[in-house]
Amino acid sequence: MIKIGVLGLQGAFREHVRSVEASGAEGIIVKRVEQLDDLDGLIIPGGESTTMRRLIDKYNFLEPLRQFGKQGKPVFGTCAGMILLASEIAGTDIVHLGLMDIKVERNAFGRQRESFETDLDIKGIAEGYNAVFIRAPYIHEVGPEVTVLATHQDKVVLAQQGHLLACAFHPELTDDHRLTAHFVGMVEESKKTLAS
Amino acid sequence: MSKIGTDLVKRGMAEMQKGGVIMDVVNAEQAKIAEEAGAVAVMALERVPSDIRAAGGVARMADPTITEEVLNAVSIPVMAKARIGHIVEARVLEAMGVDYIDESEVLTPADDIYHINKRDFTVPFVCGCRDLGEATRRIGEGASMLRTKGEPGTGNVVEAVNHIRKVQSQIRHLQSLAEDEVMVFAKENGAPFEILMQIREEGRLPVVNFAAGGVATPSDAALMMQLGADGVFVGSGIFKSDNPAKFARAIVEATTHYDDYKLIGELSKDLGTAMAGIEMSTLTPADRMADRSE
Numbered sequence: 001m002i003k004i005g006v007l008g009l010q011g012a013f014r015e016h017v018r019s020v021e022a023s024g025a026e027g028i029i030v031k032r033v034e035q036l037d038d039l040d041g042l043i044i045p046g047g048e049s050t051t052m053r054r055l056i057d058k059y060n061f062l063e064p065l066r067q068f069g070k071q072g073k074p075v076f077g078t079c080a081g082m083i084l085l086a087s088e089i090a091g092t093d094i095v096h097l098g099l100m101d102i103k104v105e106r107n108a109f110g111r112q113r114e115s116f117e118t119d120l121d122i123k124g125i126a127e128g129y130n131a132v133f134i135r136a137p138y139i140h141e142v143g144p145e146v147t148v149l150a151t152h153q154d155k156v157v158l159a160q161q162g163h164l165l166a167c168a169f170h171p172e173l174t175d176d177h178r179l180t181a182h183f184v185g186m187v188e189e190s191k192k193t194l195a196s
Numbered sequence: 197m198s199k200i201g202t203d204l205v206k207r208g209m210a211e212m213q214k215g216g217v218i219m220d221v222v223n224a225e226q227a228k229i230a231e232e233a234g235a236v237a238v239m240a241l242e243r244v245p246s247d248i249r250a251a252g253g254v255a256r257m258a259d260p261t262i263t264e265e266v267l268n269a270v271s272i273p274v275m276a277k278a279r280i281g282h283i284v285e286a287r288v289l290e291a292m293g294v295d296y297i298d299e300s301e302v303l304t305p306a307d308d309i310y311h312i313n314k315r316d317f318t319v320p321f322v323c324g325c326r327d328l329g330e331a332t333r334r335i336g337e338g339a340s341m342l343r344t345k346g347e348p349g350t351g352n353v354v355e356a357v358n359h360i361r362k363v364q365s366q367i368r369h370l371q372s373l374a375e376d377e378v379m380v381f382a383k384e385n386g387a388p389f390e391i392l393m394q395i396r397e398e399g400r401l402p403v404v405n406f407a408a409g410g411v412a413t414p415s416d417a418a419l420m421m422q423l424g425a426d427g428v429f430v431g432s433g434i435f436k437s438d439n440p441a442k443f444a445r446a447i448v449e450a451t452t453h454y455d456d457y458k459l460i461g462e463l464s465k466d467l468g469t470a471m472a473g474i475e476m477s478t479l480t481p482a483d484r485m486a487d488r489s490e
Contacts, residue, residue: 009452010215010236031453046212047236048272054234054445055452079212106271112295113318115205118198134209135273135295152198173208 002187005030005039007065009055011047011080015172019180025187033064041074041187044081046134046170049106052080053096062097069099074163074190076183082166083137090140100164101143108138108155108168120169122150122158126178131157131169138168163190201318203340209273209296209320210341210404213237213427217417217448218406220244220431223262224269226440233444237273237296239429240266245302245349246432246471249483255303257285263292275322280489281307290319296341297321301488302348302431308489314338324408326359328366329385330490332395335403336388342401344425345486346409349432351473353410355486356420360407364424370396386490409486412471414450414463421454438468 006016008029017027020043030036042065044052056062069075069085077085077100084096088103109115112135120131131152139156142148150158150167157168158179163186171179199205216236221227227238242258243251257278267274273295278285280299285306289297299312301324314321315338324345325331331342344363346356366385370392373381378396382389394402407420408429417428430447437443446463453459481487 008215012211012214014214015211047214048212048216050231050272051216051234051236051448054232054448058449111293112209112273112320113290113293114200115209116198116200117202117204132204132208134205134212170208170211173204173211 001026002040002184002191003028003038004041004043004184004187005035006043006045007052007061007081009059009061010051011045012170012172013045016043016045016078016180019172019177020184022177023181023184025184033059033061036064036068039068039073040191041076041183042068043183044075044077044084045172046079046081049080049083049096052084056084056096066097066099069097069164072163072190072194074165074183074186075099076165078167078172079134079136079170082139082168085164085166087143100161100166101146102139102159102161102166103141104137105140106137107135109133109136111135118152120150120152120157122179123148125149125182126176129178130174130176131171132173133157133169136168139166206320206340207403210322213273213341213406214404215452216427217444217451218275218427218429219434219444220429221266221435224265226435227266227269227274229441230434230444231270231272233441234448235272235444236427237275238266238270239275239277239298239431240294241277244432244435245485246351246436247349248302249349257282257289257303260288260292263289263294267293277303278312279303280305281310281312283312286312286317286321290317294319299323299339301345301485305489311337311489314340322406324486325363326486327362327385328370328395329387331363331401331405332385332387332391335391335401339403341404341406343406343408343429346407346411347476347479348409348485350410350476350479351412351433351436351471352476353412353416353419354476356407356410356416357423359409359486360420360423360425363401363405367395367399367401371399411447412473413467414446414460417447418450418454418460421451427451432471436471443467
């Protein structure tokens with residue numbers, strides 16, 4: 001069975017595990033670096049990116065997470081996870097994992113009172129997908145190898161670069177598992193490719 | 197069509213805080229220390245609960261200057277407290293752009309009968325509870341997050357433990373009831389029936405529940421997580437300790453790794469003196485903030 005880890009330092013990781021399991025893979029909460037070895041793919045969940053980064057540093061996760069992505073195993077970052085994946089964050093020199101060629105802006109849709117849910121059309125994956133945006137970031141600029149999969153108000157909110165997937169919203173908060181299923185599909189593909 | 201202020205958006209915000217620590221702060225400098233230490237949010241206050249206890253008199257919403265200063269200082273979410281039932285204080289905080297309002301018994305209640313109708317607001321609310329009846333009444337009024345009350349500003353974890361245990365054991369009890377027994381449970385606990393049915397079905401509260409009120413050490417924080425809290429509020433504990441930055445980091449780590457005892461042992465070394473605590477029996481009924489409003 002496909003094993004997908006969910007980084008469990010802080011945030012909505014149990015919901016992601018539920019969504020992964022509803023999509024037919026095994027979901028594992030990852031709290032220690034050595035757990036990464038057994039995984040076929042990884043989700044970096046929503047939460048507070050500054051808190052997660054502090055804990056990532058504290059437990060020496062930064063380099064192992066980078067290596068995980070560099071060896072071609074799929075990584076899916078949602079909201080705070082997208083910020084951690086990005087190669088550039090507007091208004092700061094701080095880069096976390098820097099795996100994906102995107103420039104993101106934090107809290108880009110405003111504070112909590114501006115947080116919203118909306119129906120998105122996701123290219124080739126889902127129409128009328130109920131997406132929940134909470135103090136959400138968006139993608140400012142994408143590199144040449146990045147495919148934009150969804151936009152909201154002309155802002156990029158979902159993008160893929162090969163084995164990397166990033167979204168500004170929270171697929172784990174609803175019972176619509178189509179996006180998670182897409183990621184599970186990416187992991188299945190990569191497992192075949194990496195094995196051959 | 198985009199919709200703001202829906203249950204999903206308001207409750208979802210609290211979901212993102214899970215496994216984290218929310219810290220009381222009284223100025224920008226403390227807010228930055230909290231953010232740097234890995235707090236998932238800060239609670240902007242004029243005084244921490246132990247100082248409110250010491251000062252006596254009526255405790256109100258903080259001076260907006262302080263809240264604004266904190267809003268501008270950090271990029272993590274900022275919460276602020278309004279008095280129970282004080283619709284206008286809550287509206288003022290919403291207008292200022294506060295991310296979460298705590299309708300809190302730590303302040304002197306403005307209304308000793310009714311709570312705010314929180315469904316009317318775009319901004320989400322967190323409310324205190326000591327048992328499942330209180331928890332479900334607050335959810336019924338529109339609270340998007342709960343915290344067990346404990347006894348604020350005491351540095352004594354005993355009431356926090358009582359309250360989280362009570363809520364958890366009542367959820368288990370509720371699950372053991374036959375469907376035709378739930379209405380009597382609702383009557384006896386003053387709890388909305390439909391919300392109880394939902395909790396019985398899912399085996400959990402429909403909103404995130406943090407622990408609060410007396411958490412003073414990393415072990416205290418880990419204890420609350422083990423008893424089933426989704427995260428912890430630490431009020432007076434951090435900035436009343438000798439080394440707030442170190443203390444704050446230790447509490448954050450103990451909350452993440454609440455079952456790693458060796459680590460918690462390491463984290464607890466040389467933290468200096470924790471805040472001096474208050475023994476419950478020395479509090480008069482009037483001193484007990486948790487008993488304000490039900």
